[in-house]
Amino acid sequence: MRRPPELLSAYQSARRNHGDKLENPHLLQASLLSEVIKRPSSSPEEVAEAKRECKRELLALLGGKAA
Numbered sequence: 001m002r003r004p005p006e007l008l009s010a011y012q013s014a015r016r017n018h019g020d021k022l023e024n025p026h027l028l029q030a031s032l033l034s035e036v037i038k039r040p041s042s043s044p045e046e047v048a049e050a051k052r053e054c055k056r057e058l059l060a061l062l063g064g065k066a067a
């Protein structure tokens with residue numbers, strides 16, 4: 001099964017920015033969600049949901065503590 005080009009490019013961008021840290025599933029998910037937020041074709045609803053999910057993933061990455 002092939003990844004959609006958008007997801008592949010998002011993953012490659014995240015890999016360049018975070019390297020081996022992407023082994024953490026929360027960081028990987030947050031990185032991919034950030035690409036949804038930035039993508040011009042995303043609807044306002046998609047962006048809002050991606051922001052909520054991204055916040056959850058980042059909080060999980062931080063151990064549930066707000067920075």
